[in-house]
Amino acid sequence: MTQVTMTVNGKAVSGDVEGRTLLSEFLREGLRLTGTHVGCDTSQCGACVVHVNGTAIKSCTALAADLEGAEVVTIEGMANPDGSLSTIQQAFQDHHGLQCGFCTPGMVMSAAALLKENPKPTEHEIREYLEGNICRCTGYHNIVKAIMAASGQDVSAIAAE
């Protein structure tokens, strides 16, 4: 066991981890931050995306023991300080960008990273960026629309509003 200390959603946390403990396991089992979901075992589905030191990563691809001192943000840290939904979260609700909710935390984290890099992405750019996040419910239509809306673009012309 190794002790690891990091900052998660602005709070200092520490825990004992095995060498094989993934960040996703540490968040879910160690810290009980179960909003980060695990949908596969091959780092393909993207349900576990979090931000580490400002970059979006799949938390199943990182070992917790390697992240001493890291700044981690999970879905639980994405709402506004007053608890209301952030712009991206609100856009997902407004445009029905989620159904069962399982892939949603990863989608929101990826969307936030995208908009940081590219504040006004095109539909094509959004679809390319989300290539690592699988959703089985929505067909992506309303996810793409929500992200365009969150970036301040007019989505009223997109089919089915």
Add this chain to the structure above:
Amino acid sequence: MPKDHGIGARSKRREDTRFLTGKGVYTDDMAMQGQVYAVMVRSTVAHGKIVSIDTSAAEAMPGVLAVFTGEDFAEVGGNPAGWLIHSRNGEPMREPKRPVLAHGKVRHVGDAYAAVIAETYAQAKDGAEALAAGTVIEELPAVIDMAAAVANADNRVHDEIPDNLCFDWGWIEDNREAVDQAMKSAEHVTTLELVNNRLVPNAMEPRASIGEYNPGTGDYKLTTTSQNPHMTRLLVCAFVLGIPENKLTVVAPDVGGGFGSKIYHYGEEALVLAAAKKLGRPVRWTAERSESFLSDAHGRDHVTKIEIGCTKEGEMLALRATTMANVGAYLSNFATVTPTYLHGTVMAGPYKTPHVYVNLKTVFTNTAPVDAYRGAGRPEATYSIERAIDKMARELGLDPVEVRRKNLLTPDMFPYTTPVGLVYDTGNYQATLEKSLDLADYAGFEARVAQSAANGKLRGIGLSTWVEACGLAPSHLVGQLGSRVGLYDAATVRVNATGTLSVMTGAHSHGQGHETVFAQIVADKLGISEDQVEIVHGDTSKIPFGMGSYGSRSLAVAGNAMNNAVDKIIAKGKKIAAHMLEAAEGDITFENGSFSVAGTDKAKSFGEIAFSAYVPHNYPLEELEPGLEETAFYDPNNFTYPAGAYLCEVEVDPDTGVVEIMNFTCADDFGNVMNPMVVEGQVHGGVVQGIGQAMIEQTTYDQSGQLLSGSYMEYAMPRADDVPMITVDHSCATPCTHNPLGVKGCGEAGAIGSPPAVVNAVIDALQRGGYTHVTHVDMPVTPSRVWAAMNG
């Protein structure tokens, strides 16, 4: 002006708040005091005799608490099929026992034959590895290919079933001769052989179950990823473990998608309950995605020959389908109804074809069980019909759109009794067809072909006009056909003393938005705010006995049960109001949340009536019980019949065979729509699952029975950059005539209607591009298949 609340409004989903902030609670998110972990030990061979299992090494591993093998469950029951189907010769289907853990033999890769329980997940996993190392399994030849399975009587999945045939079914057998005659005398017969490719449902949340046992009371609790907790309880109690139903609570909390795969009871659910009792501690199991691929029920997997007899003008006279359907190694709960009554009964499609006959052989193989996956039988039927009618049009030199116009049922023909046993209540197939052509700018298609050609691409357009039967339902009918359960649903509406409502439903939401949409319906009918209505689902200790959500039944069945329970509330409210207002009950009207005496200004609000029911100081106690709570069970007298027309436009790159979907248009008839936003979302998702089937998804076993597509590295899931925006419309509505809300199911439509539209579009592109020898390409239409067809 669109409504801003109630029925028909685009109310935003209340469940989103928790899902968007990481506060949803899915099964694997729960931590139980004293919990321990189960890991299943699964067969690595497709077919084998279990020679010996030495559990001692596993039991000696650190943290290991218990080991279970098939021997531990040899004396308990098996997991049954929900429908008893009879063969054409009258014999009942062959129904081998499906045990909790494989015993004696393993029958597919992933078949669980043991489980290891340990203090931590890692220890359980290490223990499972040790147990596998101590197991001797003698590999036997695997039965994989369906035709070979039936032909080779010596190679058996189940020793007692010589030809691996579950049943040989005809629908409707009395039609067979007339169809044969019509085929013989038809001016033209189109024949098409096709494969409906095997899929893995792939709900994003892997299956998970937690078993608990209270030794003080003898009560069990199962928290599990289920679409229908009451059916799971019934199966566990009455068939598998023999627990009295009143001693088991099944809870399906937030569930991350189902698409059919979580309808069924699986052995892991019984295992965690038995282990919890043995150890006196909560036992949890969560599938890894690789286990999901190996052990979730798969979908589709039909091989079909379809023939259409017609006139030279394209009038369809007879349709015959001969299908082999794979059920895998064991019968999953809906495995026998999916290829039969959910497939054969819709083979008339939306057409006037007078003679239809379906023959279906259902075959055991050494592969994972196959069962209902979004659409369940109806996508298979629709794909066969819609591909064949397109081929027929081409062979006759006719326009596929015109051929459909000629053969579609017309609005004056409803209610319409099909030659395969259904009565379509309403529909306007011309309206949805014309709507789709309009929305897709069909008139401008030729110009787009020229534009694509200028870019070196072949453009094609494909149409699919479909109807399906859903809202599973009428108990009297399904009972005659072989269902071992009823298919009603139930709702309890509890008006609280302060006027808020708790509404318990037998339906289960795993993404469909019931918490929002059901509240819209109740609030609208009672003239109150949606915020006053709480929808409770998924917990057998709280909800009335319902059959859960699958087969596009939530709204059509459970929603109408709720409607009827609310009507009972209003009826009782009128009695209370009559007493309080000193008027005759018949003079009381209820509107906009107010009970009033007709023709006067005397009125009591809904809240006042509710309060009076619970504080009955001025109340007709001699005639009326206090309280305001009503339950309704609703058993419809027919399925509902949503229908639509889908148009897909593709570009094919002639150099590579790569297909790109340029646009996809859906015109659907779902009857009355409760929340258009949610309905559109259902169609988007269904269409993309159908596009996935048509273009990229494929489950492949090799001849030894190894699953080659066992992870997201090999099984291609549709991703955001694989699909376009989708145009959807549901304005051509013909309300259902036999349910109070006038609704039809919408959950499966997209997955049913879309695959043939995609393939028809690809064939159209190739034909227009001069590749006239290509009349069919099997799904998925991958670049290699398309290129090979073009250059073959």
